[in-house]
Amino acid sequence: MVDYEAGHCPSGRLVSWEPETKAPVKPDLPASIGVVEDPVEGCSGPLWVRGAIPVRSADGQEYELRRRVTLCRCGASRNKPFCDGTHAAIGFQDGTDLDHPPRHAGH
Numbered sequence: 001m002v003d004y005e006a007g008h009c010p011s012g013r014l015v016s017w018e019p020e021t022k023a024p025v026k027p028d029l030p031a032s033i034g035v036v037e038d039p040v041e042g043c044s045g046p047l048w049v050r051g052a053i054p055v056r057s058a059d060g061q062e063y064e065l066r067r068r069v070t071l072c073r074c075g076a077s078r079n080k081p082f083c084d085g086t087h088a089a090i091g092f093q094d095g096t097d098l099d100h101p102p103r104h105a106g107h
């Protein structure tokens with residue numbers, strides 16, 4: 001249960017550890033980018049970047065390569081380019097209708 005919860009943390013802040021080796025459990029996620037919507041909080045969230053996709057700043061700075069990170073898309077994070085959760089405090093809305101989400105091409 002703990003591994004499941006930690007493995008589904010979009011930002012990777014929650015980490016579980018192998019009891020014997022003390023090494024972090026790293027979920028094997030395919031390279032992909034998703035948009036986070038939070039219907040419980042009633043707000044839109046960050047971009048969820050999975051699978052160790054490199055993240056680089058506009059001035060070329062490379063960030064630590066991680067298997068999952070969340071990138072701010074509300075513009076209010078104090079830790080850009082990363083999401084710091086401020087989207088929930090400001091009630092960020094991206095205009096997506098959660099009751100009628102857009103259909104994906106090919107579906």
Ligand code: FES
Pocket residue numbers: 044045046047071072073074075076077082083084085086087088
């Ligand atoms: S999307 Fe989370 S702080 Fe901007």
